[in-house]
Amino acid sequence: MKQLLLALALLSGLTRPVRAQVYSATDPLAHTYSIVARDPQTGDLAVAVQSHWFSVGTSVSWAEAGVGAIATQSFTNKSFGPRGLALLRSGQSAQQTLAELLRTDEGRDVRQVAVVDRNGQVAVHTGIKCIDFAGHRTGPQFSVQANMMLTDQVPAAMAQAYEAAAALPLPERVLAALEAAQAAGGDIRGRQSAALLVVRAQATAEPWTDRLVDLRVEDAAEPLQELGRLLRLHRAYEHMNAGDLAVERNDVPGAIQEYEAAEKLFPRNLEMQYWHAISLANKQRLLEALKLLRPVFRQEPNWRTLTGRLPKVGLLTVSAAELHQILTLR
Incomplete structure (x- = not known):
């Protein structure tokens, strides 16, 4: 109810039909900051967002490989996501897509929406009734x-940081x-949720692999x-x-190298330590x-129980004596 009253107050200057279309229970007030981008090196596409709003990624962020x-925010129109992607998929440019979305939206004055297409063209709209400080940079x-930022420096700071980080991978x-x-300064209300979505430059025959990063x-x-x-x-x-x-390829040295790399990033993760150890055992490096x-067995005894089940499926290829030595480790 609090959110509904806020929406009605902010839109008091609009006519009744527009007010009904602008706000609904399924289109939250996602006042926020975001970025849409295409990696010029890989062609991958990204959208990222932070807001003082619960689960902002489910409202603002939309992307499809190729x-x-x-990003649709402020007084969010969620339909901009699937409708906009459909327009882009049909061959419309970012600017053409944005123009069509706004043409059919009577609440355009309170919308903020940005689009990047597969070719890297961008288009963005900040409605004249978005709450200050509101703006964009391309x-x-x-x-x-x-929009609804504490200071008017946010878009400039974002653009400068993104351009300065050109050597980093797109998600970072x-x-x-x-x-x-x-x-x-960020959102004047503070912070609550964030999301990061990155998809491939081109769709593949395995769509379940086309989302490279999907974190909320x-x-x-x-x-x-x-x-x-x-x-x-x-x-x-x-x-x-x-x-x-x-x-799977029986490349034990390769497995050890990858597990070691993972463990270096998160040295306290038991899963990573465990499979690194199992790979070492399979390479006859039992003492290591x-x-x-x-320490894995001491912290969580169930890993010891799991170890006894691995030989049956071929994931631990040690002798019976070596297996006994592992299982009785203290």
């Missing part, structure tokens, strides 16, 4: 936008833009810190997945494996 990325293949680069926004922090005191932690964890598990694939397994 198509484009969209640059080569990216757009940053913000857009995260740098969000962090710069917060440092410049729904409710946290420091959502950007948590988003950064999740991104680092995501990177660590990329190494874990590569290690698992190496195991035992050194890693001892």
Whole structure:
């Protein structure tokens, strides 16, 4: 009810039909800052956002591999996401897509929306009734936008940070833009949730692999810190997945290398320590494996139980004596 009263008060200057169309229970008031971008090196597409609003990523962020990325915020019109992607998919440019979305929207004055297409063209709109401080900046293949900010420096800070981080991979680069926004004052209400979505430059025959990064922090005191932690964890598990694939190929040295890389990123993660140790054992490096397994077993005894089940499926290829030595480790 509080949100509904706020919406009605802010829209008191509009006619009754417009007010009904602008706000509904399914279109939240996602006042926020965000970035849409295309990586000029890889062609990958990204959208990232932070707000003082629960689960902002489910409202603001939209992207599709080989198509484009969209951020819809302020008085959010969620339909802009799927409708905009459909327009981009049909061959419309970012500017054509934005124009069509706004043409049919009587609430355009309270909307903020940004689009980047597969070619890196960008288009952005900040409605004249978006709450101050509100604005946007565009640059080569990216757009940053913000509304209800504490200061008017947020878009400029985001653009500068994104351009300065050109050497970073796209996910880390857009995260740098969000962090710069917060440092410049951020949302006047504070912070609550954040999201990061990155998709491939081109769709593949395996669409389940087309989302390269899909992370959301729904409710946290420091959502950007948590988003950064999740991104680092995501990177660590990329190494874990590569290690698992190496195991499938019977490439034990390759698996060890990948598990070691993962463990360096998150040295306290038991899962990473455990599979690193199992790979060492399979490479007849038992003493090194035992050194890693001892603290894992002490902290969580179920890993010891799991170990006894691995030989049956071929994931632990040690002798019976070596298995006994592992299982009785103290």
